[in-house]
Amino acid sequence: MLAVNKFAITSVVALLVLTGAAANENGTLTSIEEDTPRYDAAGDLQVPGRFREWVFLSSGVDMDYKPIAVAAGHSTFENVFVNPGSYRSFLQSGTWPDKTMFMLEMRAAARATSINKNGQTQSEQVLGRELHVKDARLDGGWGFFAVVDSGIGKPIKRPAECYVCHEAHAAVDTTFVQFYPTLLPVAKAKGTLSPAYLRDEKVTGAAQ
Numbered sequence: 001m002l003a004v005n006k007f008a009i010t011s012v013v014a015l016l017v018l019t020g021a022a023a024n025e026n027g028t029l030t031s032i033e034e035d036t037p038r039y040d041a042a043g044d045l046q047v048p049g050r051f052r053e054w055v056f057l058s059s060g061v062d063m064d065y066k067p068i069a070v071a072a073g074h075s076t077f078e079n080v081f082v083n084p085g086s087y088r089s090f091l092q093s094g095t096w097p098d099k100t101m102f103m104l105e106m107r108a109a110a111r112a113t114s115i116n117k118n119g120q121t122q123s124e125q126v127l128g129r130e131l132h133v134k135d136a137r138l139d140g141g142w143g144f145f146a147v148v149d150s151g152i153g154k155p156i157k158r159p160a161e162c163y164v165c166h167e168a169h170a171a172v173d174t175t176f177v178q179f180y181p182t183l184l185p186v187a188k189a190k191g192t193l194s195p196a197y198l199r200d201e202k203v204t205g206a207a208q
Contacts, residue, residue, distance in 0.1 A: 034048040034049075034050055034051070034054075034083065035083045035084065035085045035086075035099075035101075036099050037099055037101055037133050037135055040152075043155055044145075044152045044153060044154055044155070045131060045133065045145045045152070045153030045154075045155070046152070046153070047129075047131065047147055047151050047152060047153050048083075048101070048103070049151075051081050051103040051105075052081065054081040054082055054083050054084060054087075054103065055081065055082050055083075055084055055087040056079065056080070056081055057080040057081065057082055057102075057180045057182070057183065058079075058080050058179055058180045058181065059077055059078065059079045059080070059122075060077070060078045060179060061075055061076070061077055061078075061109070061120070062075050062076060063078055063179075065165055065169070074108075074109075075108075075109035075120055076106055076107070076108060076109060076127060077106070077107045077108075077109055077120075077122045078104060078105070078106050079104070079105045079106075079107065079122075080102060080103070080104055080179075080180070081102065081103045081105070082100065082101065082102050082103075083100065083101045085097075086099070086100035086101070086134075090183060090186065091186060093190065093192075094172065094186055094187045094189070094190025094191070094192035095172060095173055095190075095192050096134050096172070096173050096175060097134070098134055098135065098136050099133075099134065099135060100133070100134040101131060101132070101133050101134075102131065102132040102133075102175065103129065103130075103131055104129065104130045104131075104132065105126060105128075105129050106126070106127040106128045106129070107122045107123060107124075107125060107126055107127060108122075108123045108125040108127055109121070109122065109123065110122070110123035128146075128147070129146075129147035130144060130145065130146055130147060130156075131144070131145040131147065131153045132144055132145075132166075132175070133145065134173070139158060140158065140163070140167075142163075142166075142173075142174050143155060143156070144156040144160065144162050144163065167196075168196055169196060169197065169200055170194060170196070170197065171184065171187060171193055171194060171197040172187045172192050172193060172194060172197075173192075173194070178197060
């Protein structure tokens with residue numbers, strides 16, 4: 001009888017832990033729920049509140065896919081995070097599973113911060129955020145969402161330039177794996193690089 005009671009107590013505690021991991025008291029997505037895209041009735045995406053606990057892939061500075069002049073003193077860092085479950089899946093397969101989510105966070109650069117005398121560091125100023133989601137329910141299987149002040153991801157409609165560029169030049173499955181130094185070798189080893197990316201590389205190599 002005592003053993004049964006212990007089992008029952010353990011089960012209840014486990015259930016409470018799982019419930020707490022799924023949602024906190026203010027309704028912000030946490031833990032289990034943060035690894036899956038969730039939408040409201042209008043099709044807006046609920047933005048994961050703890051995306052900085054996801055896997056950090058890379059950070060670019062003043063990146064643009066067209067030759068433009070960068071305004072002096074106004075540099076931007078672009079940090080990319082991906083949900084942990086999809087990252088682990090990519091390491092095994094070289095492709096992204098359905099429900100993958102990327103967060104792009106843009107921050108202003110800062111100079112002469114603290115003891116730094118050269119170069120730039122990231123400032124506290126967030127310039128914008130954008131989510132890139134793989135979901136079979138979305139048009140084309142992928143969608144971009146602009147994060148607004150309310151913390152909701154608003155769908156970016158096709159044929160926006162982001163879709164055109166990613167589909168024409170991305171290394172793997174409409175994502176810029178060519179800019180993620182820890183994942184590009186995985187895609188090469190798994191043979192999952194896109195024909196479009198390989199064509200770009202051939203052209204770039206010929207021009208050098």
